[in-house]
Amino acid sequence: MLAPSSRSAELVAGRRALQEGRLTDVVALSLPCFFARTPEDFLAFTSARKPDPETGQPDLEKVGAWLGEHPEAGTAIQAALSSEPPESYATVLYNSIHAFKWTAPDGTERWVRYRFEPEAGERSLSMEDAKERGRDYLQEEILGRDTAAFRLFAVIAGDGDDPADPTVAWPDDRERVEVGRLELSGPDPEREQGDDILVFDPTRVIDGIELSDDQILRFRPRAYAASVTRRSGAPAPASVGAG
Numbered sequence: 001m002l003a004p005s006s007r008s009a010e011l012v013a014g015r016r017a018l019q020e021g022r023l024t025d026v027v028a029l030s031l032p033c034f035f036a037r038t039p040e041d042f043l044a045f046t047s048a049r050k051p052d053p054e055t056g057q058p059d060l061e062k063v064g065a066w067l068g069e070h071p072e073a074g075t076a077i078q079a080a081l082s083s084e085p086p087e088s089y090a091t092v093l094y095n096s097i098h099a100f101k102w103t104a105p106d107g108t109e110r111w112v113r114y115r116f117e118p119e120a121g122e123r124s125l126s127m128e129d130a131k132e133r134g135r136d137y138l139q140e141e142i143l144g145r146d147t148a149a150f151r152l153f154a155v156i157a158g159d160g161d162d163p164a165d166p167t168v169a170w171p172d173d174r175e176r177v178e179v180g181r182l183e184l185s186g187p188d189p190e191r192e193q194g195d196d197i198l199v200f201d202p203t204r205v206i207d208g209i210e211l212s213d214d215q216i217l218r219f220r221p222r223a224y225a226a227s228v229t230r231r232s233g234a235p236a237p238a239s240v241g242a243g
């Protein structure tokens, strides 16, 4: 799990065949924004929080020093620390973090971020209740469900919202347009090999949607392509990183 807190649930939300069989991936997190602005910062943080082999714990001085140099990480870290364990993956709000430029048929352009609102409502548990449910309660719960559904919104950037900065959460009053619905109807366990191997690439977009210069967004397909190869031994499909 690559969110800054093991408590923040993740959702790889939409993978939809569009435009004559082309695929696009919409990947979202339960945090309102990310903690690193560049891949180098991400790496430095990952090294800083590496557990000390003697104590098994991260060196708080190193983590503190990184945070001191990176005040932009504050919003995401605070959100991760203050979030309660979700009741279910189906009761979490998920954000795309990155912004994408949507162009309308008349040429109008808008920067948007995606937001998946759970139809079951946002519901969390106390830490005690979550512990009582056992280590794998989220996995067990979602696999036991018949369905889980989300309303998909495009949140439109306002004045001053920088589409290339994933560390800033946009204000809550930004206009939201409902653009779709995601319904999960069952697990998809067969996709560990072949052209349709499970790899999520948020830069794999379709016509009319463009990427910003967000350095984290641009870097992610490389990390995910390497990961899928290590995980499965198979190369990532050619479409990964081609976005």
Ligand code: HEM
Residues within 6 Å of the ligand: 002, 010, 011, 012, 027, 028, 029, 034, 038, 039, 042, 095, 096, 097, 166, 198, 199, 200, 216, 219, 220, 223, 224, 227, 228, 231
């Ligand atoms: C430099 C920054 C980042 C790096 C290096 C990175 C790297 C990775 C890697 C290696 C994986 C495992 C992928 C696999 O084995 O298929 C992963 C998974 C994931 N990442 Fe990131 N990531 C980064 C930023 C982000 C951001 C900003 C988001 C926000 C949407 C995000 C969301 C996810 C999710 C939801 C998964 C789970 C995918 C799955 O279940 O297979 N990541 N990430």
